[in-house]
Amino acid sequence: MNQKVVELAVVGAGISGLGFAHMSLKQGIQPLVLEASEQVGGCLHSHCFETPEGEFWTELGAHTCYNSYGNLLQMLEDTGQLESLLKKEKLPYRLLTPAGLKSIPSQLKLTELLGVLPRLFRSKKAGHTVKEYFGGIIGEQNFQKVIGPALDAVTCQPSAEFPADALFRKKPRRKEILRSYTVVGGIQQFAGVIAAQSGLEIRTGISVVGLDRLESGYLLKLSDGSEIEAQRLALAVAPDIAATLLQSVNSELAVLLSQVGMVDIESVSVFFEAEKLSLEPVSGIIGQDDDFYSALSRDSVPDNRYRGFTFHFRPGRLDEAGQLERIRAVLGLAEQDLLATISKTNRLPALRLGHGERITSIDRMLLDQPLALTGNWFSGVSIEDSLVRSATEFGRLFPA
Secondary structure, eight states: OOEEEEEEEEEOOBHHHHHHHHHHHHTTOOOEEEESSSSSBTTOOEEEEEETTEEEEEESSOOOEETTOHHHHHHHHHTTOGGGOEEOOOOOEEEEETTEEEETGGGSOHHHHTTHHHHHHHOOOTTOBHHHHHHHHHOHHHIIIIIHHHHHHHHTSOOTTSBGGGSSOOOOOOTTSOSEEEOTTOTHHHHHHHHTSTTOEEEESOOEEEEEEETTEEEEEETTSOEEEEEEEEEOSOHHHHHHHHTTTOHHHHHHHHTSEEEEEEEEEEEEEGGGOOSOOOSEEEESSSSEEEEEESTTSOOSSEEEEEEEEOTTSOOHHHHHHHHHHHHTOOGGGOOEEEEEEEEEEEOOTTHHHHHHHHHHHHTTOSEEEOSSSSSOSSHHHHHHHHHHHHHHHSOO
């Protein structure tokens, strides 16, 4: 049987896993990264549509990076990508109401905003849901009709029960860097360059189907029939997948991981000739009790000939034909106007109050173990939240 021994195996080549692998490479450790899908990036998923003028890209997952993403920027600097950053223009969002597309401020009930500043300074996020915290500040109707849908769009799921302190976590900014940025071809390009580094071995299309604990680490059984012995292991996968893998080696830890909920988001990206759409340039459209949470545009990186939108639909509401029909209705397009489409089902964690305490228990179980857990389901769901977790876990697994 083909068996290999490695110092570190990383399962998952999303940004969390790639971040962990990059940090290890900088310390002289050559990791083996295993990715079940055929491409790296995870929630960084850019799609390039072919046109006579060249490629036109849209984002099927994460869509914007910020100058507060310190760990990401360090990785981009390490891999020579800072010079290629592309500015994203600041554009408004529009709220889709029964009366049509409206600006967000125009839909706020002003009487509910009286006293908003004192409430803002008095309110604390910790221990409160999104609905309790934001609704308490801006008012119940404003939350229900405006801010709630906007936060649903941010989280790509019903956000009312989300822990308030998992959103909009303040991070220091690198002010010499563009405030918000992307790159030609989409932000999955960042992941591709990181993955292409010399010394970083990545196997795509390979999943881990079994896990055994060894005295010297872990034995990974792979979908191609081979086995890998890893002295240290980093699982950069969704909590339910990690729970399944760990069931045979640490059932108590697996139970805790299985308690973290996950949600599906059905994402559909379309592009069309710019002249077909009369809507002014926007960052996106927010659905108000609609079949979709949001429709994010490519307008912030303008193209003279084409425009594109990615609609993030609530799962199970519409079939493929229904989704395309809804897209055309929202944008006012005819069937023949859509030049091409692409779809993907994304998965995101559905965090709830008490999640911080659960993570504390998980971390306690990881102490003195040659195992790291990372991903977008710890302190928050952003790219940088994921990399903060990777950095913390790397420091624990490989102390200086």
